[in-house]
Amino acid sequence: xxxxxxxxxxxxxxTQLDVKIRRETIRPESILMEEGLGLDSIAVIELVTLxxxxxxxxxxxxxxxxxxxxxxxxxxxxxxxxxxQQVRVE
Amino acid sequence: xxxxxxxxxxxxxxxxxxxQRSLQPSAAANTLSDxxxxxxxxxxxxxxxxxRDRLRVIRGSFSQGAEQETVAxxxxxxxxxxxxxxxxxxxxxxxxxxPSSTAELGLAPSPRFCRHILRLSAGTSPAATDLSGxxxxxxxxxxxxxxxxxxxxxxxxxxxxxLRTSGSMGRAKLVTHEQSTLLGNAANVAQKxxxxxxxxxxxxxxxxxxxxxxxxxxxxxLAGASMEIQGRSNLLTYLDRERRFLPNVAWVTPxxxxxxxxxxxxxxxxxxLVITSGQRIPEALQRAFDPLxxxxxxxxxxxxxxxxxxxxxxxxxxxEKVATLGSGFPGVExxxxxxxxxxxxxxxxxxxxxxxxxxxxxxxxxxWLLRRESSDWFGTGDLARALDGGNRIQxxxxxxxxxxRRGYLIQLEELEHxxxxxxxxxxxxxxxxxxxxxxxxxxxxxxxxxxxxxLDVQSLRLSLATKLPQHATPDYIHVTDTLPxxxxxxxxxxxxxxxxxxxxxxxxxxxx
Numbered sequence: 001x002x003x004x005x006x007x008x009x010x011x012x013x014x015t016q017l018d019v020k021i022r023r024e025t026i027r028p029e030s031i032l033m034e035e036g037l038g039l040d041s042i043a044v045i046e047l048v049t050l051x052x053x054x055x056x057x058x059x060x061x062x063x064x065x066x067x068x069x070x071x072x073x074x075x076x077x078x079x080x081x082x083x084x085q086q087v088r089v090e
Numbered sequence: 091x092x093x094x095x096x097x098x099x100x101x102x103x104x105x106x107x108x109x110q111r112s113l114q115p116s117a118a119a120n121t122l123s124d125x126x127x128x129x130x131x132x133x134x135x136x137x138x139x140x141x142r143d144r145l146r147v148i149r150g151s152f153s154q155g156a157e158q159e160t161v162a163x164x165x166x167x168x169x170x171x172x173x174x175x176x177x178x179x180x181x182x183x184x185x186x187x188x189p190s191s192t193a194e195l196g197l198a199p200s201p202r203f204c205r206h207i208l209r210l211s212a213g214t215s216p217a218a219t220d221l222s223g224x225x226x227x228x229x230x231x232x233x234x235x236x237x238x239x240x241x242x243x244x245x246x247x248x249x250x251x252x253l254r255t256s257g258s259m260g261r262a263k264l265v266t267h268e269q270s271t272l273l274g275n276a277a278n279v280a281q282k283x284x285x286x287x288x289x290x291x292x293x294x295x296x297x298x299x300x301x302x303x304x305x306x307x308x309x310x311x312l313a314g315a316s317m318e319i320q321g322r323s324n325l326l327t328y329l330d331r332e333r334r335f336l337p338n339v340a341w342v343t344p345x346x347x348x349x350x351x352x353x354x355x356x357x358x359x360x361x362x363l364v365i366t367s368g369q370r371i372p373e374a375l376q377r378a379f380d381p382l383x384x385x386x387x388x389x390x391x392x393x394x395x396x397x398x399x400x401x402x403x404x405x406x407x408x409x410e411k412v413a414t415l416g417s418g419f420p421g422v423e424x425x426x427x428x429x430x431x432x433x434x435x436x437x438x439x440x441x442x443x444x445x446x447x448x449x450x451x452x453x454x455x456x457x458w459l460l461r462r463e464s465s466d467w468f469g470t471g472d473l474a475r476a477l478d479g480g481n482r483i484q485x486x487x488x489x490x491x492x493x494x495r496r497g498y499l500i501q502l503e504e505l506e507h508x509x510x511x512x513x514x515x516x517x518x519x520x521x522x523x524x525x526x527x528x529x530x531x532x533x534x535x536x537x538x539x540x541x542x543x544x545l546d547v548q549s550l551r552l553s554l555a556t557k558l559p560q561h562a563t564p565d566y567i568h569v570t571d572t573l574p575x576x577x578x579x580x581x582x583x584x585x586x587x588x589x590x591x592x593x594x595x596x597x598x599x600x601x602x
Contacts, residue, residue, distance in 0.1 A: 040322075041324035
């Protein structure tokens with residue numbers, strides 16, 4: 001896994017989202033919603049926007065799935081994948 | 091007479107209705123689900139039987155000669171939650187419907203006139219699809235609280251259904267309906283929207299509310315349609331469930347529309363009707379979201395007090411839907427009261443006469459605060475304008491000052507009252523500042539201390555934290571000696587608002 005993508009995602013969650021989640025509590029396997037980090041509906045939207053802006057990618061409707069947004073690392077993996085695809089196209 | 095006209099006040103009406111639904115042609119195919127658990131209409135009587143038995147035991151424990159008591163029920167947005175609610179209604183048990191996260195939301199605990207509090211403990215059996223009435227009963231916690239006083243049962247011929255008013259901040263004010271009028275309201279909804287058993291109805295809003303239960307769930311139940319409820323909906327869970335359930339009707343809020351706007355990259359053509367309610371949807375959002383559901387969005391105007399009042403039809407033009415309330419639900423009348431000079435441009439308070447409205451407000455002790463007859467005109471608290479000689483009504487704004495915070499409507503007057511209850515506070519002014527915070531609009535409060543008292547903002551905030559939920563807490567609290575006044579002697583709120591805006595932008599300048 002590209003550490004900088006994972007690190008960036010963790011950094012977005014701990015510093016940019018309007019939720020009080022300390023950096024130390026976020027692990028790659030942390031579940032984003034519910035019993036994990038407990039991101040609510042507003043935080044989820046913010047996260048989508050912030051990730052799109054940070055990495056200059058766009059989530060298509062079919063990308064917005066519970067699987068992609070299950071954990072920190074599943075989200076980071078998706079982002080990496082999309083970045084690689086974009087590089088290949090270029 | 092139409093298929094929706096029925097005598098919902100007849101004893102056993104709701105129970106009979108459930109029986110009928112379980113025997114309808116599509117009863118084995120049509121389901122109720124919460125995404126994890128599901129059941130068919132056909133299975134309902136069997137599922138409900140053990141729960142109803144348990145409720146009868148509770149009722150049997152009411153002391154000899156006690157008039158019918160009221161049960162407080164903290165209802166989760168889940169299928170077991172809905173089953174218990176249906177069982178309570180089938181047993182004609184008077185109840186107070188509360189959200190299951192009552193403690194979390196910082197709302198007042200159960201009303202003092204309820205001897206029993208029902209709660210469903212979270213966590214169903216390991217085999218998540220193994221739903222049974224016995225299972226639900228096992229998870230049903232029944233807590234008995236000591237009643238301070240014996241309260242008179244209000245005069246009513248049938249069971250009562252109480253709801254908290256939305257936007258309440260800790261002071262319990264209960265909206266009281268008769269179970270029969272609640273059903274009448276639901277029948278109205280089913281009739282207006284022409285709900286049929288073939289519909290697939292998605293309800294991603296809380297059940298413990300007039301909207302989620304009174305309008306959405308009950309109307310779908312009366313129609314015998316498949317329903318999918320969803321608690322704690324967010325963009326991802328909504329899209330996920332939508333893909334699986336393929337609804338053609340959805341009950342949402344403006345907050346949903348806002349978030350789905352980000353997620354719907356192209357129009358969703360499966361809907362024939364999407365209803366939004368709760369707060370008035372901002373015009374820009376309505377214009378942006380309506381095409382994303384192929385023109386099927388309608389704004390339903392109503393309240394916990396009156397139920398469903400008016401709505402446009404999906405077939406109406408977007409211009410019509412944006413500008414007007416639409417037509418009243420069956421039997422509902424609306425009027426704009428034009429008083430004196432304040433009614434410039436024909437704007438006045440909007441009143442409604444409703445055959446299925448509430449019968450009054452009660453407080454935490456069960457005492458009546460207000461009684462209402464169905465022939466009374468009731469003020470909605472909104473200002474409106476009548477167009478086209480009264481045929482079309484346009485809502486212009488709220489009569490009182492209110493602000494939207496995370497989906498809750500906070501009445502500033504109520505907030506001021508709460509602030510004035512704090513130790514040492516003489517006068518409080520709460521203002522809505524047109525600057526966004528993460529919670530919605532920004533709230534600023536100005537406090538004047540009682541003579542001889544020095545107020546400390548830090549300790550005030552600590553006190554507030556125990557009395558108010560987070561969303562009702564002001565973002566800024568200023569202690570001041572004086573407040574600017576208008577010639578009329580009223581506080582110059584606009585001047586205070588400008589002051590706060592200036593301070594906010596000034597501090598931003600300094601930080602650059």
